[in-house]
Amino acid sequence: MHLAQSAFRTLTSLAAVSALTFSLSGTAHADRLPLLGPGTAAPNPTTSSATPLNGLILVVDPSSVPCDQIVTFSDVPGGETPGTNFDGLLWSGGMEFAERFLGQGVSYGGDFDVVSGTPVNPLILQVGAPGQNLDVFAYTANVLTGLGHLGYPDLDAIGEGSIAMSFPTAQSRVSLQIVGGNGGSATLSFYRGDGSLIDNVVVSGLADLGYGFGTSDDSQSISGILIQSSDPSGIGVVNICHAGGVLKTRSLTWGILKSLYR
DSSP: OHHHHHHHHHHHHHHHHHHHHHHHHHHHHHHTSTTTTTSOOOOOGGGOEEEESSSSEEEEOGGGSOOSEEEOSTTSOOOSTTOEEEOSOEEETTEEEESEETTOEEEEETTEEEEESOOOSSOOEEOOSTTSSEEEEESSSEEEEEEOTTOTTOTTTEEEEOEEEEEEEEESEEEEEEESOOSOEEEEEEEOTTSOEEEEEEEESOOSEEEEEEETTOOSOEEEEEEEEOOTTOOEEEEEEEOOOOOOOOOOOHHHHHHHTO
């Protein structure tokens, strides 16, 4: 009888340890889901702020931005985590996307891309290394994320990479939704068509929230935006609104064309 009781206690303890191990492993897996963070409460959107550094880009009400065209990434493959890897230029909703702009270099801070340098004239997108460029996956619907240097399909790469976007025509106002923010920060760099910087905007207290931006003189000079983040769970973008236009074509030399896919 004592032996039976002892065996039952042993089996019960082993079952408890197994259940605890399963629970912990399940929690660890949940922690690594891209853009979801460590399971903490979502940041309060009212604590998020966007600060232009030079005042040449203004923060505007997203609803004031013309939305003749909206990029939802529903027109490209996505899917459940880890989604779909894109090693080349990504076209969606009348816009082009890549890792950075030609003339810029990329290094790394932890898991995150750190982009430096000045784009060439004219402003042209530059793809990242294979597996370190872009990813589209289902967050609630399809969202675009950059891939950090850990590379696809590592879950700690999804959302840690930079994202560069090129508008079909220069814009005076644009809006976009940043998703997956876990209270970290991002820097949005706005560029003219000749590759010159208009302004940097630092967004802090990242949450699932829409942001609107416009030029201070209302000039149609926003040709591209580069997004870099250090949010602990990574970020994605979706619902990019702009005034439309026809996707521009460029006369590319063979050297430039090769550099786009190196």
